[in-house]
Amino acid sequence: MKRNIESEKDKIISELNLEIKNRDEYLSKVSHDLKNPLTSILLNLQLMLRKIKNTKPDKLDTNKLIEMLELTNTQANRLTELIDDRLNFSKRK
DSSP: OHHHHHHHHHHHHHHHHHHHHHHHHHHHHHHHHHHHHHHHHHHHHHHHHHHHHHSOGGGOOHHHHHHHHHHHHHHHHHHHHHHHHHHHHHHHO
16 A cells, blocks of 8 residues: 555656656747747847937938838737747647
C-alpha cells in the first residue's frame, strides 16, 4: 500500500514537472513571437522621431513618413493578432 502511494506520488510529480516544462517552452515561444513585431514597431518609431527632430519641417519627406507609419501600423496589427491568438489558445486549454 505504501509503495502504491509512493508510486502515485512519483507519477504526479513527474506529470507536474512535464507540465511546468511545457508551460516554460510555450511562454518562451510566445515571448519570441511577440518580440519580433514589437521590435519592428519600436525601431520604426525611433527612426521616425529621429527624422522629425533632425529635419526642418519644410524638408520632411511626408511620403516616407506615411510609408513608415503604415508599416508600423501593420506590425501593430500583427502584434494584436498574435496576442489574440495566444489568448484564444489559452482559453481553449
